[in-house]
Structures are given as C-alpha cells and as structure tokens.
Amino acid sequence: xxxxxxxxxxxxxxxxxxxxxxxxxxxxxxxxxxxxxxxxxxxxxxxxxxxxxxxxxxxxxxxxxxxxxxxxxxxxxxxxxxxxxxxxxxxxxxxxxxxxxxxxxxxxxxxxxxxxxxxxxxxxxxxxxxxxxxxxxxxxxxxxxxxxxxxxxxxxxxxxxxxxxxxxxxxxxxxxxxxxxxxxxxxxxxxxxxxxxxxxxxxxxxxxxxxxxxxxxxxxxxxxxxxxxxxxx
Numbered sequence: 001x002x003x004x005x006x007x008x009x010x011x012x013x014x015x016x017x018x019x020x021x022x023x024x025x026x027x028x029x030x031x032x033x034x035x036x037x038x039x040x041x042x043x044x045x046x047x048x049x050x051x052x053x054x055x056x057x058x059x060x061x062x063x064x065x066x067x068x069x070x071x072x073x074x075x076x077x078x079x080x081x082x083x084x085x086x087x088x089x090x091x092x093x094x095x096x097x098x099x100x101x102x103x104x105x106x107x108x109x110x111x112x113x114x115x116x117x118x119x120x121x122x123x124x125x126x127x128x129x130x131x132x133x134x135x136x137x138x139x140x141x142x143x144x145x146x147x148x149x150x151x152x153x154x155x156x157x158x159x160x161x162x163x164x165x166x167x168x169x170x171x172x173x174x175x176x177x178x179x180x181x182x183x184x185x186x187x188x189x190x191x192x193x194x195x196x197x198x199x200x201x202x203x204x205x206x207x208x209x210x211x212x213x214x215x216x217x218x219x220x221x222x223x224x225x226x227x228x229x230x231x232x233x
Contacts, residue, residue, distance in 0.1 A: 003214060004028035004042040006057040007049030007072070014207040015046055022211060030057075039064035044214045051075045058082050058093065067092035067217045069210055071099050073141040083223050092217050096226045097141030099209030103183075104226040106198040110146050110185055113196060114153035123187040123194070125150055127159070128172045130182040138173035142183055147171060150185070 001024045005012045008031040016026050027041045031049075037060065045061045047054055051074030061068040062085050070093070079095065086093040098104070117123055127150075129143040139147075139161060147159035147169050159169040180200040187194040200206070209226065216229045227233050 001025070001215065001218065002027045002041060002043040003211075004030065004037075004039075004045040004066070006030050006045060006047040006053070006061075009048065011048040011071070011203065011207060011210075012046075014203055015048065015210055018204065018207045019211050019214075022215075024211070039066050042066045044069065044218060046070075046210050046214055047072055048210070055082065059085060062086055062089045062091040062093065065089065065091065067214075067220070068094075069099075069213045069217065070095045071097075071206070071210055073097060074137065086223050090221050092220050092222060092224070094213050094217060094224045094226070094229070096209075096213070097145045098181075098206065099213060099226065100198075100200060100205040101209050101212065101226075101230065102205060103142060103198055103200075104209070104230055104232070106183070106196070107145060107149060108227070108232050109196060111149045111153060113185070113187075113194070114150045117187055117194075118154050120187075120189075121155070122189045124166070124189070125154065125156070126170045126172065126186050126188065128174070128182075128184045128186070130174045130176055130179050132178045132180065133175045135175060138175075139171045140173070140181070140183070142181065143171050143173070146183060146185055 003019050003024050008029040045066050045068045047057045047070040049072050054072035054075040055078045058068050129140045156169040159171050163170045182199045184197045213229050
C-alpha cells in the first residue's frame with residue numbers, strides 16, 4: 001500500500017515507521033501547503049497536520065479520489081463540508097479524535113456505562129484528561145468524545161472545563177511532563193465511586209490505529225469511523 005503523509009511531526013514520523021514495518025511504502029511526506037502533489041502515486045492519505053491545513057488536505061485528497069484518514073483536531077467546524085464532499089465525490093473518509101484501538105474500545109465502554117447510569121441521578125459524572133506539557137489545546141479531542149458519549153446518554157446538556165454546575169459535565173485538563181495521554185471517567189456519589197480509565201503508555205497505539213484504518217479503508221466508499229474499522233457497530 002502506498003501511503004502519503006500530510007503532516008510529518010512526531011505522529012507522522014511514527015506512522016511512517018509502523019507503516020513501513022507492516023510492508024507499506026511512504027510515497028509523500030507533506031509538511032506544508034503544496035500545490036505540486038502527485039496524487040496518482042497514493043493509495044491512501046493519512047492526515048496529522050495542523051488545524052488550519054487539515055480541511056484543505058482532506059479536500060484535495062477527496063477531489064483526487066484518494067481515501068483519507070484524518071486525526072487532526074481543531075477543524076471540525078468544517079466536518080459536515082468534508083462529509084458532503086466525500087459523498088459528492090463517492091470517496092472514502094475516516095476522522096477520529098483518537099485512533100488508538102484501545103481508546104476506541106474505551107469509547108464503547110464509556111457509552112455502555114453511561115446508558116447503565118442514566119437513571120441514577122445521585123451519581124455526578126466528571127472527566128479528567130492528562131497529557132504532556134507540549135499539548136496546548138484543552139480539553140483533548142478524546143475527552144470531548146467521551147463527554148459527548150456521556151451527554152448522549154444522560155441529562156447533561158453540555159460539558160465545560162472546570163465547571164461546578166450540577167447541570168454541566170465537568171472536564172478537568174492537566175498538562176504534566178511527558179504523559180502520552182490518560183483519560184478517566186468517574187461517577188461519584190456520597191456512598192461510592194465507579195471509575196473507568198484508559199492510560200496510553202506511548203504514542204505507538206495512536207499511530208498503529210491510523211495505519212490499521214488506512215489498511216481497512218482501501219476499496220471502500222463512504223464516511224466511516226473507528227467503530228467500523230473495529231467492527232463495533
């Protein structure tokens with residue numbers, strides 16, 4: 001499989017290493033906007049670029065009939081436009097806030113637990129995410145996805161950072177050392193607590209998931225998620 005990488009930072013470099021170890025070829029490493037891209041050399045593109053570049057990269061790939069995997073956050077105000085373009089071009093597209101296989105199983109567990117707890121208002125839900133000090137945005141995209149899963153199955157209307165409101169789902173963000181990513185969902189009452197947690201030990205899980213998604217999407221048409229890749233639906 002011939003893979004083009006849009007964004008060649010730490011994640012892009014790790015994706016390249018894992019892709020090559022699985023027998024794939026990296027045919028392009030695009031770290032800045034470029035008009036001279038040969039899309040005919042690509043079987044699939046993986047985008048871990050900057051928020052301001054992501055939608056443009058996705059658009060170019062779909063317009064050139066290249067399936068695209070995107071893990072870039074911060075551009076989702078244009079997500080519906082990407083879906084429309086994918087459908088118009090009969091292309092293939094996957095976006096995920098986190099490509100880790102373990103995290104996507106954690107998402108499913110979070111949704112299931114939220115459904116079980118939705119009729120127990122005595123439990124207050126709180127989310128915490130911890131990342132390395134180089135991660136400047138907060139909360140993480142993964143924490144937002146977890147919050148959305150809780151909100152969809154509860155009486156919470158919205159999430160906020162460090163909120164103390166009873167009606168608002170509180171997310172706490174911490175930046176500590178070189179932590180790759182730890183996410184905790186806790187249900188607390190006056191009598192007990194229930195907690196689920198995912199701890200990433202390194203970045204390799206995120207990169208492996210992106211490569212796995214790229215392998216899966218070849219030959220398919222449509223807008224998909226990691227639930228499809230992992231057959232969790």
